[in-house]
Amino acid sequence: MDDCNKCDPCTGLCKIVPGMAGAFKALGDPNRLRIIHLLATDTTGTLGVSDLAGILGISQPAASQHLKTLKSEGFVTSRREGFRVYFSFNRDRLLEFREHFDQMSAAVMDRCDRELVRETTQQTSLNACVVFYSYTGVTRGVAERIRNACGCDLVEVKTLTEYSAFTAYTTGVLHARRGVCDPILPDRIDVSRYDLLVIGTPVWAWKPAPAINAAVRALSGCEGKRAVIFCTNCGQPGEALPLLEAALAARGIEVAAAVSLTQEEMAARTAENDLIERIVGAYPLPVEDLIS
Numbered sequence: 001m002d003d004c005n006k007c008d009p010c011t012g013l014c015k016i017v018p019g020m021a022g023a024f025k026a027l028g029d030p031n032r033l034r035i036i037h038l039l040a041t042d043t044t045g046t047l048g049v050s051d052l053a054g055i056l057g058i059s060q061p062a063a064s065q066h067l068k069t070l071k072s073e074g075f076v077t078s079r080r081e082g083f084r085v086y087f088s089f090n091r092d093r094l095l096e097f098r099e100h101f102d103q104m105s106a107a108v109m110d111r112c113d114r115e116l117v118r119e120t121t122q123q124t125s126l127n128a129c130v131v132f133y134s135y136t137g138v139t140r141g142v143a144e145r146i147r148n149a150c151g152c153d154l155v156e157v158k159t160l161t162e163y164s165a166f167t168a169y170t171t172g173v174l175h176a177r178r179g180v181c182d183p184i185l186p187d188r189i190d191v192s193r194y195d196l197l198v199i200g201t202p203v204w205a206w207k208p209a210p211a212i213n214a215a216v217r218a219l220s221g222c223e224g225k226r227a228v229i230f231c232t233n234c235g236q237p238g239e240a241l242p243l244l245e246a247a248l249a250a251r252g253i254e255v256a257a258a259v260s261l262t263q264e265e266m267a268a269r270t271a272e273n274d275l276i277e278r279i280v281g282a283y284p285l286p287v288e289d290l291i292s
C-alpha cells in the first residue's frame with residue numbers, strides 16, 4: 001500500500017477506514033445479510049427482486065432498496081436478460097472487505113502490544129535486537145510485528161547462496177538435520193549494546209534453519225545476555241527450540257522464554273501476543289524499579 005505522506009507512519013488505514021463504514025452499514029441489516037446468504041448459496045443464477053422478496057416475506061420495493069444498498073457497496077452485482085434482472089453475490093468484494101477488516105484489527109493489536117510494552121517497562125522502545133532468518137517471509141512478518149510493538153532493532157540474516165524451492169528441501173533439509181552453519185550475511189552480529197536478544201527461525205526438518213545456526217555462531221558481545229527465542233512452523237516444531245536454546249547456551253546466552261508459532265496461531269495472533277508478553281517479561285527492568 002502506498003504511503004499517503006500525511007500519517008506518520010502510514011499504515012494504509014487512512015485509505016481503508018472511510019470505505020469501511022459504508023460496508024458495515026450495508027451488512028448491518030438482517031434482511032441484507034439474508035439476501036447475501038441466499039445469493040451466495042444460489043446455484044441457479046436466476047434470482048430476481050420478486051423471488052428474493054417472496055423468500056424473505058417482504059415487499060418488492062423493500063427488497064429492491066436492500067439490493068440497491070448492497071450493490072452500491074459492491075457486495076451484489078446484477079445482469080439484465082430481456083425484461084428480467086438477476087442478482088449475484090460478489091465474492092471478491094467480501095474477500096476485500098475481510099482483508100481490510102484484518103488490516104484494521106492488526107493495527108489495533110499492534111497498538112495493544114505497544115501499550116503492553118509501555119505499561120510494563122515504562123518505555124516506548126526496548127533496547128533489544130531481533131536476529132532472524134526467513135525463507136518465505138513468515139518469520140520476517142513476526143520479527144516486524146515485534147519491532148512495531150517494542151521499537152527494537154532487526155537483523156535479518158541471509159544465506160550467501162540463496163535456496164531455491166528444490167534446494168531448500170534437499171540441501172537445506174540435509175544441512176538442518178546435520179546442524180550445519182550455512183555461510184550468511186552479515187557474518188558478524190555485534191549485540192554487545194543490547195539488553196535483550198530475540199532470535200527467530202523457521203523450522204526446517206524439525207530443526208532450526210541452517211542460517212540461524214550460523215547466526216548464533218556470528219554473534220559477538222553476547223556472553224551473559226538474555227534471549228527470547230521463537231520458531232515459526234506448520235505444526236511440527238520438533239527439536240528446533242531446544243536445539244536453538246542449547247546452541248545459545250554454548251555462547252553464554254540464557255534463554256528466558258521459547259515460543260513456537262504455527263501459521264494458524266499467527267493468523268489468530270494468539271501465540272504472537274504471548275510472544276510479545278514473554279519478550280516484555282524477559283526484559284531487564286530499569287535500575288530504579290529494581291531498587292524500589
Ligand SMILES: Cc1cc2nc3c(=O)[nH]c(=O)nc-3n(C[C@H](O)[C@H](O)[C@H](O)COP(=O)(O)O)c2cc1C
Pocket residue numbers: 133134135136137138139140168169172173201202203204205206207232233234235236237238
Ligand atoms: C525446507 C523446509 C523444511 C520445513 N520443515 C518443517 C518442519 O519440519 N516442521 C514444520 O512444522 N514446518 C516445516 N517447514 C515449514 C516452515 O517452518 C514454515 O512454513 C515457516 O513458518 C516458514 O517461515 P519463513 O517464511 O520465515 O521461512 C519447512 C519449510 C521448509 C522450506
